Amino acid sequence: MKNRGYLGNGLRIIPLGGLEQIGMNITIFEYQDSIVVVDCGLSFPADEMLGIDLVIPDITYLKENMERIKGFVITHGHEDHIGSLPYVLKEVNAPVYATKLTIGIIENKLKEHNMMKTTKRKVIKYGQSINLGCFRIEFIRTNHSIADAAALAIYTPVGIIVHTGDFKVDFTPVYGETIDLQRLGEIGKKGVLALMCDSTNAMKPGYTMSERTVGKTFDNIFAEHTKQRIIVATFASNVDRVRQIITYAVKYGRKVVIEGRSMINIVTTAIELGYIEMPDDLVIDIEQMRDYPDEKLVLITTGSQGEAMAVLSRIASSMHKKIQIRPGDVVIFSSRPIPGNEKSVSKVINELTRKGADVIMQDTHVSGHASEEEIKLMYALTKPKYAIPVHGEYRHLLAQGKIAVSMGVPKDHLFILNSGDVLEFNDTYAGIVDHVPAQGILVDGLGVGDVGNIVLRDRQHLSENGLIIVVLTLEKYSNRILSGPDLVSRGFVYVREAENLMEDAKDCVNESLERCLDKNVTDWGKIKMVIKESLSEFIWKKTKRNPMILPIIMEVLV
Numbered sequence: 001m002k003n004r005g006y007l008g009n010g011l012r013i014i015p016l017g018g019l020e021q022i023g024m025n026i027t028i029f030e031y032q033d034s035i036v037v038v039d040c041g042l043s044f045p046a047d048e049m050l051g052i053d054l055v056i057p058d059i060t061y062l063k064e065n066m067e068r069i070k071g072f073v074i075t076h077g078h079e080d081h082i083g084s085l086p087y088v089l090k091e092v093n094a095p096v097y098a099t100k101l102t103i104g105i106i107e108n109k110l111k112e113h114n115m116m117k118t119t120k121r122k123v124i125k126y127g128q129s130i131n132l133g134c135f136r137i138e139f140i141r142t143n144h145s146i147a148d149a150a151a152l153a154i155y156t157p158v159g160i161i162v163h164t165g166d167f168k169v170d171f172t173p174v175y176g177e178t179i180d181l182q183r184l185g186e187i188g189k190k191g192v193l194a195l196m197c198d199s200t201n202a203m204k205p206g207y208t209m210s211e212r213t214v215g216k217t218f219d220n221i222f223a224e225h226t227k228q229r230i231i232v233a234t235f236a237s238n239v240d241r242v243r244q245i246i247t248y249a250v251k252y253g254r255k256v257v258i259e260g261r262s263m264i265n266i267v268t269t270a271i272e273l274g275y276i277e278m279p280d281d282l283v284i285d286i287e288q289m290r291d292y293p294d295e296k297l298v299l300i301t302t303g304s305q306g307e308a309m310a311v312l313s314r315i316a317s318s319m320h321k322k323i324q325i326r327p328g329d330v331v332i333f334s335s336r337p338i339p340g341n342e343k344s345v346s347k348v349i350n351e352l353t354r355k356g357a358d359v360i361m362q363d364t365h366v367s368g369h370a371s372e373e374e375i376k377l378m379y380a381l382t383k384p385k386y387a388i389p390v391h392g393e394y395r396h397l398l399a400q401g402k403i404a405v406s407m408g409v410p411k412d413h414l415f416i417l418n419s420g421d422v423l424e425f426n427d428t429y430a431g432i433v434d435h436v437p438a439q440g441i442l443v444d445g446l447g448v449g450d451v452g453n454i455v456l457r458d459r460q461h462l463s464e465n466g467l468i469i470v471v472l473t474l475e476k477y478s479n480r481i482l483s484g485p486d487l488v489s490r491g492f493v494y495v496r497e498a499e500n501l502m503e504d505a506k507d508c509v510n511e512s513l514e515r516c517l518d519k520n521v522t523d524w525g526k527i528k529m530v531i532k533e534s535l536s537e538f539i540w541k542k543t544k545r546n547p548m549i550l551p552i553i554m555e556v557l558v
Contacts, residue, residue: 010426011158016057016438023080026057034133035068042083055440056084070132074098075165076149077105086113095120099148104269141180143170145368159193168208169374174240188382195384199392200369202400209366215244217363222252225330229294233304233312234334236262239270249298260302260311304335306344316351327356334364379407386413466491470551485509492547508538
């Protein structure tokens with residue numbers, strides 16, 4: 001690939017993630033000697049990614065063009081838009097530009113990674129523009145499930161690109177003002193080359209409800225359950241939701257306990273920056289819970305998605321050291337299960353119910369993303385020449401593509417991209433001209449990228465079929481068997497209950513070993529392969545199972 005040092009006269013847009021999935025949003029904007037990166041998120045591992053903690057974008061292209069990167073511009077503070085920053089900035093150091101709360105949340109991450117001194121950060125206000133190389137970028141107020149979300153108007157030498165970030169149109173937001181539709185309309189009158197619009201709820205008709213509607217539900221729940229302890233599980237990053245819970249805690253005279261590392265970090269930042277206001281003595285430490293009766297407490301926790309190690313899951317399974325469910329507790333799930341998490345959520349609900357809790361899920365969540373009519377409004381205001389749906393799985397992008405066409409965008413001006421596609425706009429042409437590496441990089445503990453498909457395949461094999469280790473000792477030079485073969489089973493069968501099978505397996509290994517030695521085979525690789533093949537065939541015939549077989553040969557000089 002020869003994109004390094006690209007100095008053509010076209011604007012290039014290169015998504016490295018955020019397409020084919022919800023998460024890991026990161027997009028490169030490139031013109032001659034200038035590169036600007038919008039968002040830098042992570043995604044969480046799929047079920048088959050055993051042992052993997054996070055998935056971050058492949059930034060090979062950015063590393064190859066490091067000297068041209070002018071900065072990272074972030075739309076809002078959710079993990080799928082900022083989570084990869086500490087990993088990426090270690091490889092590609094460039095300034096970070098975002099609104100006040102977003103910078104506050106990013107700084108939490110940089111502190112954890114000891115990167116505060118090495119990373120330049122700048123807080124940008126709505127309506128303010130920044131010049132980064134050939135680009136001018138204007139921050140525009142939008143509404144989302146976290147405060148300080150922004151859309152971007154990216155002024156380029158070939159035209160204006162509007163990137164909505166995650167947005168909805170909320171006329172009664174919990175914090176701040178409503179989305180700046182007027183400014184979006186003004187930019188539309190100037191002429192928008194392309195609109196990159198949030199597709200998450202493109203398949204949902206109508207409008208997304210205001211965040212305040214959830215507040216009415218909370219008010220009713222608090223009013224009805226004046227004698228019970230209330231536990232609310234929600235996303236740590238949903239600052240507006242936490243703000244509402246705190247409002248009703250104050251109204252009904254309850255103290256608030258905040259539990260969960262990510263929840264504590266984000267809420268502390270939001271309080272320090274003034275996005276959540278409350279009396280000084282409202283939040284109490286978990287140790288102080290015993291000083292108050294149940295009806296005077298509200299717990300705000302993580303774990304609304306049934307994550308195994310999150311607070312609510314540990315409470316439900318009686319693994320939390322300081323919080324136990326008591327009959328009569330009211331547990332509110334203030335989120336919808338992300339596709340794929342339904343089973344985990346059901347399991348936690350069942351465990352809570354079994355312990356006597358009253359679980360409430362009805363009307364306790366609204367989405368932070370625009371539905372079909374709001375997306376239409378965005379197209380009506382900006383009147384883009386081209387449409388580039390972003391943020392969603394393929395079906396979501398396709399649904400938004402249909403909306404774009406219904407709003408007057410010609411079909412041949414609609415680009416549904418894959419991660420890594422290079423979309424180029426110039427005076428005479430718009431189209432996909434190249435592809436760059438855009439595979440997700442797997443993070444396992446402190447290891448970044450050292451677990452690939454082969455390791456994952458081995459983990460899957462081990463998890464499904466178990467392992468048999470064959471250990472034997474040969475005399476050096478003569479290859480005479482000194483001990484073994486011994487067979488060790490892990491996750492295949494319980495040896496004490498399968499002694500006959502293991503004895504027969506041992507005989508099978510002995511026979512294959514003797515065949516090798518009779519033919520004077522001295523290559524250990526060949527001996528291991530013969531043992532592996534014969535034992536695998538034997539076990540399949542006997543059990544119809546296919547465990548991983550690992551022969552180990554040791555050599556001793558007698």
